[in-house]
Amino acid sequence: MGRSERVAVIGAGYVGAVTAAVLAHFGHAVVLAESDLYRYAQLASGKSPIVERDLEELLQEGLASGKLRVVNSAAEAMPDAEFVFLCVPTPQGGDGSADLSAVKLVLGEIRTLLVSHAVLVMKSTVPAGTSKLVTELLERPDVSVVSNPEFLREGSAVADSLHPDRIVVGVDDESVARRVAGLFGATNAPLIVTSATTSETIKYAANAFLATKLSFINSIATLCEVAGADVRDLIVALGYDKRIGFDFLSPGPGWGGSCLPKDTAALVQIADSFGFDFAMLRAVIAQNDDHADRVVEKIRVAVGGTLAGAEVAIWGLTFKANTDDRRDSPSVDIVRRLGRQGATLRAYDPTVAPGATESDLEGVEIFSSPYDACSGAQVIAILTEWDEFRNVDFYKVGELMTARAIVDARNLLDPIALRAMGFGYSGIGRP
Ligand code: UGA
Numbered sequence: 001m002g003r004s005e006r007v008a009v010i011g012a013g014y015v016g017a018v019t020a021a022v023l024a025h026f027g028h029a030v031v032l033a034e035s036d037l038y039r040y041a042q043l044a045s046g047k048s049p050i051v052e053r054d055l056e057e058l059l060q061e062g063l064a065s066g067k068l069r070v071v072n073s074a075a076e077a078m079p080d081a082e083f084v085f086l087c088v089p090t091p092q093g094g095d096g097s098a099d100l101s102a103v104k105l106v107l108g109e110i111r112t113l114l115v116s117h118a119v120l121v122m123k124s125t126v127p128a129g130t131s132k133l134v135t136e137l138l139e140r141p142d143v144s145v146v147s148n149p150e151f152l153r154e155g156s157a158v159a160d161s162l163h164p165d166r167i168v169v170g171v172d173d174e175s176v177a178r179r180v181a182g183l184f185g186a187t188n189a190p191l192i193v194t195s196a197t198t199s200e201t202i203k204y205a206a207n208a209f210l211a212t213k214l215s216f217i218n219s220i221a222t223l224c225e226v227a228g229a230d231v232r233d234l235i236v237a238l239g240y241d242k243r244i245g246f247d248f249l250s251p252g253p254g255w256g257g258s259c260l261p262k263d264t265a266a267l268v269q270i271a272d273s274f275g276f277d278f279a280m281l282r283a284v285i286a287q288n289d290d291h292a293d294r295v296v297e298k299i300r301v302a303v304g305g306t307l308a309g310a311e312v313a314i315w316g317l318t319f320k321a322n323t324d325d326r327r328d329s330p331s332v333d334i335v336r337r338l339g340r341q342g343a344t345l346r347a348y349d350p351t352v353a354p355g356a357t358e359s360d361l362e363g364v365e366i367f368s369s370p371y372d373a374c375s376g377a378q379v380i381a382i383l384t385e386w387d388e389f390r391n392v393d394f395y396k397v398g399e400l401m402t403a404r405a406i407v408d409a410r411n412l413l414d415p416i417a418l419r420a421m422g423f424g425y426s427g428i429g430r431p
Helices: 014-025 037-044 055-065 101-110 130-138 157-162 174-183 196-227 231-239 260-273 279-302 330-340 370-374 387-391 394-400 415-420
Strands: 006-010 029-033 068-071 083-086 119-122 144-147 167-170 191-194 311-315 344-348 364-367 379-382 405-408 424-426
Touching (some): 006 014, 014 068, 014 157, 055 157, 083 174, 130 144, 130 196, 167 174, 174 191, 196 260, 196 279, 260 279, 279 330, 279 379, 279 405, 311 330, 311 370, 330 344, 344 370, 370 394
Parallel strands (some): 006 029, 006 083, 029 068, 083 119, 119 144, 311 344, 379 405, 405 424
């Protein structure tokens, strides 16, 4: 274990809460600042505000050892903090660019409170050049501003932070870079020190590449469907090529979540702002939109040709399994498209309680089990890869439905077994 440092983390979303818990686990003295009162109270009592494997245990470990403290404002976290991590959201603005207002708000709050020679670490995803802008806004020549992008995935955020593939630190001063990297010494991950602008660009490039890989495999899946090939065998063959690899090649209903859609849109906009038309990335984004239509089309065909008045059961609403996050969820997007065509929607998701009133679920009836959701339905659309859908009793399901049809947009199930039970089955890119 390296030396223990005094760290403040501002913002307790996915990135902030996990970063704070992990740094406390590494032995640093961490103060986590969350301005939302409800979220603050949850954290202070050792509750994770989000569904995230191992996070609650790690938060409780930190609170119990005294290595982690939770406060209600950025200002309270400032005294003594040698490192201040900025982990506030940078949502998509109207023109696709990242909205930096939360970043600027916090800067205003902490500008004069930062201790002399503090290091301000930008973990929020921000466009190339933001660290320079932050340096200017701070007007604190004694404070170093460092870019340190985050690559954790929701659902495995703690494991990703304990064992990252790499640590990227963007700052011109090598000694400051080493100090920041030292905080993560326990991970033994490769360190890449670069300029702040390069570091900021790395984050967008990584997410854009992942989105490209997904749009590519979803397009190949469509090609497999029309050509009569099986994308699952194709993926195995591609994956053994070390230059391609197996990861991020599962076709699905399209890619979503709080990061890939906003970061790809932002990168197109960043490129635009420099006069570069990133046409390839625009095509990647357009493919994802078209792909949702293709899934809707499969559901339309499965109910016999018209969605108006059709009873459609939706299994899974989150943007992927093992999270309760529905931001930019492909499932919610497809549900909306189905609703616009007049389908009646009956949904089940393990993280959504019946009676949920959130606006993204308007017009969708939520049930407390996959069986209740498919009762009286003509088709089941599996849109999130929750493990429990593999173990459903399909004899019972068949009895409950008015027609036996499944659109398996995550390729979770065995078509041979289902067809033997009298189900019509349609997956993604497979016979
Ligand atoms: C993504 C990146 O993977 C992280 O590295 C990054 O740190 C994070 O964004 C971020 O910028 O904060 P996350 O949003 O948690 O992480 O989601 P992913 O696991 O990347 O999944 C994104 C979407 O792609 C989901 O809708 C998922 O279902 C879909 N996906 C993923 C597939 O359809 N197939 C796959 O093989 C993998």
